[in-house]
Amino acid sequence: xxxxxxxxxxxxxxxxxxxxxxxxxxxxxxxxxxxxxxxxxxxxxxxxxxxxxxxxxxxxxxxxxxxxxxxxxxxxxxxxxxxxxxxxxxxxxxxxxxxxxxxxxxxxxxxxxxxxxxxxxxxxxxxxxxxxxxxxxxxxxxxxxxxxxxxxxxxxxxxxxxxxxxxxxxxxxxxxxxxxxxxxxxxxxxxxxxxxxxxxx
Amino acid sequence: xxxxxxxxxxxxxxxxxxxxxxxxxxxxxxxxxxxxxxxxxxxxxxxxxxxxxxxxxxxxxxxxxxxxxxxxxxxxxxxxxxxxxxxxxxxxxxxxxxxxxxxxxxxxxxxxxxxxxxxxxxxxxxxxxxxxxxxxxxxxxxxxxxxxxxxxxxxxxxxxxxxxxxxxxxxxxxxxxxxxxxxxxxxxxxxxxxxxxxxxxxxxxxxxxxxxxxxxxxxxxxxxxxxxxxxxxxxxxxxxxxxxxxxxxxxxxxxxxxxxxxxxxxxxxxxxxxxxxxxxxxxxxxxxxxxxxxxxxxx
Numbered sequence: 001x002x003x004x005x006x007x008x009x010x011x012x013x014x015x016x017x018x019x020x021x022x023x024x025x026x027x028x029x030x031x032x033x034x035x036x037x038x039x040x041x042x043x044x045x046x047x048x049x050x051x052x053x054x055x056x057x058x059x060x061x062x063x064x065x066x067x068x069x070x071x072x073x074x075x076x077x078x079x080x081x082x083x084x085x086x087x088x089x090x091x092x093x094x095x096x097x098x099x100x101x102x103x104x105x106x107x108x109x110x111x112x113x114x115x116x117x118x119x120x121x122x123x124x125x126x127x128x129x130x131x132x133x134x135x136x137x138x139x140x141x142x143x144x145x146x147x148x149x150x151x152x153x154x155x156x157x158x159x160x161x162x163x164x165x166x167x168x169x170x171x172x173x174x175x176x177x178x179x180x181x182x183x184x185x186x187x188x189x190x191x192x193x194x195x196x197x198x199x200x201x
Numbered sequence: 202x203x204x205x206x207x208x209x210x211x212x213x214x215x216x217x218x219x220x221x222x223x224x225x226x227x228x229x230x231x232x233x234x235x236x237x238x239x240x241x242x243x244x245x246x247x248x249x250x251x252x253x254x255x256x257x258x259x260x261x262x263x264x265x266x267x268x269x270x271x272x273x274x275x276x277x278x279x280x281x282x283x284x285x286x287x288x289x290x291x292x293x294x295x296x297x298x299x300x301x302x303x304x305x306x307x308x309x310x311x312x313x314x315x316x317x318x319x320x321x322x323x324x325x326x327x328x329x330x331x332x333x334x335x336x337x338x339x340x341x342x343x344x345x346x347x348x349x350x351x352x353x354x355x356x357x358x359x360x361x362x363x364x365x366x367x368x369x370x371x372x373x374x375x376x377x378x379x380x381x382x383x384x385x386x387x388x389x390x391x392x393x394x395x396x397x398x399x400x401x402x403x404x405x406x407x408x409x410x411x412x413x414x415x416x417x418x419x420x421x422x423x424x425x426x427x428x429x430x431x432x433x434x435x436x437x438x439x440x441x442x443x444x445x446x447x448x449x450x451x452x453x454x455x456x457x458x459x460x461x462x463x464x465x466x467x468x469x470x471x472x473x474x475x476x477x478x479x480x481x482x483x484x485x486x487x488x489x490x491x492x493x494x495x496x497x498x499x500x
Contacts, residue, residue: 033471039270040256041323042471103475107460115458169458171321173368174268 003072010074015081022085026050026092043100050093055166057086058159059183066190080135083155087132090125090162117168124161127154156191159184203309203333205385209483210314210326252325256468258399262319263420264368265354265361266401272363273401279360280400280421287406291351291426294342301405305391307340308332312395313388313409318450318482320414324464329409331390335383343379343427350382351375351432352408353424369435375419376432376446377410380490386411389422412484414448445500449491450482454500 029049033042060075061082067073075082098108111118131152133139140148163184167177259274266276287304290296310330318324338350354373358364364371381387388409391398398404403420410417416436426432436444443457452462463475481487491499 030471037471040253040260040467041270041465043465043473044323046471100471101465107463110460114455114460117458171268175366 001072007072007074010077013078015078018078018081018085022088025053026089043096047093047096047101050089050096051166054086054089054093055162055180057082057089058155058162059180059187061086061155062159062184062187066187070190084132084135087128087135090128091132094125117165120161120168121165124158124165127158127161131155131158156188160188203311203336205333206313208314210316252327252466252468254394254396257325257327257393258401260325260467261401262321262415263363263401263403265356265363265371265373265421267363267366268368276362277400277404279357280355280404281357281360282400282405282421285405285423287422288424289337289341289426290424291428292344292347293338293427294344295340304337304406305332308336310391313390313411315386315388315409315411316482317409317411317415317418318464318478320416320444320448320456320461322456322459322461322464322478323467324478324482325467327409328394329388329390330392330395331388331406331409333385334387334389334408335385337389337425338379338382338427341425341427346429347427348379349428349430349432350377350379351424351426351428352377352419352422353426354419355421355423369439373419373435374432375408375417375434376428377408377417378431378490379427381410381487384487384490386484386487412450412481412487414450416444417448447491447496447499449487449496449500450478451480451496451500452478453480454497 029046032038033046037045039045061079064075064079064082067075098105102108102111112122113119131154134143134148134151143151160181163177163181167181170177260270261273262270263273263277266273266280285301286298287301288296288298310332312328312330314326314328316324317327334350352375354371356364356372361371363369377387388411389406390403390409391406393399393402398407403418403422406422407420408418408422417434431446434444434446436448437446450461455461461478464478465473465475
């Protein structure tokens with residue numbers, strides 16, 4: 001079975017390697033942005049690189065459960081690392097926006113209040129903060145597994161808001177943000193309690 | 202008539218040719234050799250002179266070739282510019298279709314170093330080469346009923362990936378009020394840095410209206426039409442709340458999705474600071490064109 005072989009391969013990868021890879025990649029992008037950016041406007045470029053990667057990781061994170069349930073591919077051991085790495089890229093995205101792009105606290109606030117796409121992005125970020133903060137065994141023990149699971153369902157609205165944020169900041173009709181939104185909605189659709197929606201026979 | 206307008210940007214604001222072609226190679230070479238003094242010298246020059254040929258030709262909006270900033274430089278080589286013809290029609294005494302050479306004959310190409318402010322809140326300084334639109338319109342013989350000038354960009358579906366994808370309703374169209382079009386600042390540019398216009402910048406001929414947001418400066422023009430009524434323009438057609446017909450650079454009227462109070466100068470690197478955006482992009486001599494108009498309504 002392909003799934004078994006994939007799972008066997010995945011077992012050889014330690015989940016912490018994802019944190020290392022994420023940190024190295026973020027640092028590498030920053031280094032490229034400083035030394036030899038692929039565009040004359042590296043601020044916007046770095047902001048988008050971090051944001052885009054965060055969105056990708058959110059999609060992968062949301063795919064973990066459907067992949068296991070429907071294709072029996074087990075990414076469960078990586079789920080926390082995927083989520084936490086996504087959170088750190090959102091944080092990096094926000095820091096580039098605030099410090100390098102907008103460059104003042106007052107303007108950051110104005111942007112959040114006045115620009116709907118920033119408001120939406122910020123809302124997504126805020127929803128992810130408690131998830132990032134409780135992504136450790138001690139927190140799960142302290143608040144209880146059931147509450148923890150409920151709390152971490154916040155990633156659903158956060159992911160939708162992130163996709164809307166991307167869609168909203170794009171000019172004209174662009175495919176990529178729509179693809180992300182569609183993927184996220186599709187992955188969330190897998191989680192709907194379909195059986196309960198069926199009429200009783 | 203050439204030389205009606207005098208510049209406050211000088212050649213000191215332009216990267217010298219020797220530096221602009223190879224700034225990256227020079228810096229890479231200097232870094233490789235570990236010659237700090239050379240690198241320091243080059244970056245000091247870069248601080249003085251914001252925009253290199255490379256910046257101007259690799260960071261573009263030209264949606265016919267894709268929506269990304271580097272799509273035009275990657276894809277615009279497909280643009281066919283030979284032969285090129287331009288139709289001048291509408292309310293003119295001498296309508297006709299001209300080859301580019303016919304169109305330019307008898308006109309004096311001059312250099313104009315203009316600030317260029319994009320609606321997306323970034324800016325550049327570009328040394329354009331071109332002729333005043335006024336000279337072209339005068340030659341065409343503007344009739345008394347004409348009040349606006351409409352412009353149209355070429356559509357070459359086979360060569361334009363953005364047209365194939367339908368990112369906008371092409372052809373791209375723009376327009377100016379006749380007095381704006383006749384203003385000595387308004388340029389029909391055929392080159393930059395003394396080179397023929399690069400394709401990604403709107404070869405072979407484009408409009409440059411330096412006191413308006415960049416999208417007004419329509420590229421690769423094939424038609425100029427004098428009209429009595431305000432012509433449709435692409436972006437205001439897509440979203441009239443975000444993009445008005447006038448689209449003058451105005452730090453006090455925000456784009457609904459972002460502030461226009463400040464701008465980032467392209468080429469300043471990852472730690473570039475923002476600067477305040479100037480009314481009419483600093484070209485206050487156009488203010489009389491809008492006397493008595495509420496520019497927050499006519500944005």
